[in-house]
Amino acid sequence: PFVLGAVLSLAGFWIRRGAEETRETARTAGRPPLFEALRRHPRASLLIGGITAGGTLAYYTWTSYLPTYAELNAGVAKGDALLASTLALAFFALLQP
Numbered sequence: 001p002f003v004l005g006a007v008l009s010l011a012g013f014w015i016r017r018g019a020e021e022t023r024e025t026a027r028t029a030g031r032p033p034l035f036e037a038l039r040r041h042p043r044a045s046l047l048i049g050g051i052t053a054g055g056t057l058a059y060y061t062w063t064s065y066l067p068t069y070a071e072l073n074a075g076v077a078k079g080d081a082l083l084a085s086t087l088a089l090a091f092f093a094l095l096q097p
Contacts, residue, residue, distance in 0.1 A: 063089065 070081040
């Protein structure tokens with residue numbers, strides 16, 4: 001399925017590359033809204049980036065470092081450490097909005 005998806009995405013890119021834009025899309029195309037948002041709301045943009053970075057850091061610490069730490073330093077069996085991490089991540093996923 002992944003190879004088929006890769007081939008289809010390349011075919012879609014090839015077809016889309018040569019297609020003309022509609023008049024409305026060409027008229028509204030301009031500066032990406034991301035840059036406008038960053039310019040108008042720098043504090044909020046940095047806050048969103050910080051919140052995202054914090055969650056990402058916590059996630060990767062929990063999934064990659066803590067099972068290894070539990071195994072090497074606390075003497076927990078590898079399977080038990082991974083099971084505890086998996087259960088905690090499943091609980092965390094249920095808390096997401």
